[in-house]
Amino acid sequence: MIKVAVNGYGTIGKRVADAVAAQPDMEIIGVSKTKPGAEAFVAKERGYPLYIADITKKESFEKAGIQVAGSVSDMIQKADIIVDATPGGVGEGNKALYEKYGKKAIWQGGEDHEVAGFSFNSSCNYAEAIGKQFARVVSCNTTGLCRIINLIDTAFGVKKVRATMVRRGGDPGDVKRGPIDAIVLNPVTIPSHHGPDVQSILPNINIVTSAMIVPTTLMHMHFLNMELKNPATKEQVIELIKAHSRLGLIEKSTGIISTAELKEYACDLLRPRGDLWENGIFKDSISVLEGTDLYLFQAIHQEADVVVETVDCIRAMAGSVKTASESIAITNKAVGLTAIR
Numbered sequence: 001m002i003k004v005a006v007n008g009y010g011t012i013g014k015r016v017a018d019a020v021a022a023q024p025d026m027e028i029i030g031v032s033k034t035k036p037g038a039e040a041f042v043a044k045e046r047g048y049p050l051y052i053a054d055i056t057k058k059e060s061f062e063k064a065g066i067q068v069a070g071s072v073s074d075m076i077q078k079a080d081i082i083v084d085a086t087p088g089g090v091g092e093g094n095k096a097l098y099e100k101y102g103k104k105a106i107w108q109g110g111e112d113h114e115v116a117g118f119s120f121n122s123s124c125n126y127a128e129a130i131g132k133q134f135a136r137v138v139s140c141n142t143t144g145l146c147r148i149i150n151l152i153d154t155a156f157g158v159k160k161v162r163a164t165m166v167r168r169g170g171d172p173g174d175v176k177r178g179p180i181d182a183i184v185l186n187p188v189t190i191p192s193h194h195g196p197d198v199q200s201i202l203p204n205i206n207i208v209t210s211a212m213i214v215p216t217t218l219m220h221m222h223f224l225n226m227e228l229k230n231p232a233t234k235e236q237v238i239e240l241i242k243a244h245s246r247l248g249l250i251e252k253s254t255g256i257i258s259t260a261e262l263k264e265y266a267c268d269l270l271r272p273r274g275d276l277w278e279n280g281i282f283k284d285s286i287s288v289l290e291g292t293d294l295y296l297f298q299a300i301h302q303e304a305d306v307v308v309e310t311v312d313c314i315r316a317m318a319g320s321v322k323t324a325s326e327s328i329a330i331t332n333k334a335v336g337l338t339a340i341r
């Protein structure tokens with residue numbers, strides 16, 4: 001069993017912990033929090049040993065009825081690999097600790113590519129991750145872009161991509177974020193950071209992205225245009241999407257044309273936390289004009305899509321499973337992911 005520690009049991013960390021715990025070849029040996037709170041009680045209920053960044057706060061946890069297993073250093077020494085899911089920009093500061101104990105580590109998209117020196121997406125570069133000590137799972141938006149762009153590029157060749165991200169302002173549990181009533185150009189500059197982030201995994205893709213933030217928490221929405229090198233039909237694109245286990249297809253017959261309805265659908269499917277791990281591509285939006293001009297809309301559940309990617313990254317870095325398709329199948333089966341059709 002691969003012994004996994006989650007440093008930063010928050011929005012992403014708690015989902016990664018549950019996804020890892022469901023795997024046949026992995027186990028959670030500990031998770032970390034900085035202060036007592038609801039998620040610490042969830043970790044206790046799940047039976048995840050709780051470690052803390054600042055051991056001097058042990059009393060505050062124990063007063064709250066939460067047993068502390070030790071310090072983050074203690075946790076790191078017990079693990080084979082650490083998933084760093086601390087807030088964006090915090091994880092970089094933990095690298096020295098991981099190096100000190102000679103441990104493998106995976107950061108999330110809030111860290112720069114340079115922190116790990118390798119950015120990961122299971123359907124794009126799984127083989128390159130095998131045996132690596134450090135990796136970064138790219139952010140939710142970049143994950144969603146890489147999955148579909150790589151698929152289309154492999155099948156038809158992609159001359160250029162133009163994409164706009166309409167990003168959620170914060171997660172449902174983020175009570176301190178916004179905007180409440182504005183559309184915020186973020187970033188105002190074009191291209192946004194998403195294009196270069198995609199190129200950290202798909203360096204040959206000509207891509208220009210733009211982004212904004214809007215008052216919603218449920219999901220991001222992407223507008224995607226890809227100019228193809230070779231002609232394609234809408235039907236061919238649909239068949240390719242259907243054959244990809246991390247690309248969901250939202251049928252017109254569901255009546256779903258919004259993130260709210262899609263989220264409700266995921267909840268009704270009894271997905272844990274209503275999580276949509278796959279891209280939510282709106283079938284009716286797929287169009288191919290003049291044979292080589294592809295357009296589509298896709299919803300991206302920011303809290304979820306990076307979670308299954310992180311599990312595959314663990315397996316690749318451990319070197320226990322050599323192919324993406326095998327790892328993805330194991331991960332998907334263990335969490336109960338059958339992409340929506």
Ligand SMILES: NC(=O)C1=CN([C@@H]2O[C@H](COP(=O)(O)OP(=O)(O)OC[C@H]3O[C@@H](n4cnc5c(N)ncnc54)[C@H](O)[C@@H]3O)[C@@H](O)[C@H]2O)C=CC1
Pocket residue numbers: 007008009010011012013032033034035053084085086087088089090108109110111138139140171302303306
């Ligand atoms: N929330 C989202 O929608 C997505 C987040 N990400 C990335 O995932 C990473 C984690 O983000 P979230 O889970 O949203 O953060 P979060 O704020 O929900 O959770 C981070 C957790 O880390 C712990 N923490 C805070 N400060 C710490 C410190 N100094 N040392 C150790 N632990 C500390 C706390 O337990 C906190 O709950 C970031 O890199 C973020 O960019 C990637 C995709 C989507």
Ligand SMILES: O=C(OP(=O)(O)O)[C@H](O)COP(=O)(O)O
Pocket residue numbers: 088109110139140141142167170194302
């Ligand atoms: O918006 C996101 O990443 P992005 O910078 O790729 O657009 C992710 O949802 C993570 O962002 P957050 O740090 O605002 O949670």
